[in-house]
Amino acid sequence: MGKIIVVTFVSLLLQACGVEPWVKPYERAHLSDRIMQFDRDPVVSAYEHHVYQAREAARGAEGGGGGGCGCN
Template sequence: MQKLTVLVLAVVAVSGCAQVKPWERGNLSKDVMAWQSDPLKGSLDNHIFFSKEGSSGGGQAAGGGCGCN
């Protein structure tokens, strides 16, 4: 029973992988496929977060906790 469970889980995990054809890559590069739909808002949110957090290096913003670059 355990071997069957492992086999089913392995098949499910591998079935999520798919090769993208060169002519399909244009669909993946559209704005609706982006993690952040508004890059300016994302940049501002990162800047505010790292300014309040007092750290840098985990994102795109650089600088100290003072809010200046």
């Protein structure tokens, strides 16, 4: 009995270290659908950020890369 407890305990401990993903890879069909992308068409989002940045004081944290539009 003691052996089982020790083995189970160590096993659980290691399992925690491994972090079991609570959404399994085979459960990600919906997440991988195009309509779930934050940035479905990069050419469009870059333009939209530029439209807003040119007319608003706020800037940044739009997601995605780039170095800002450098426009005045």
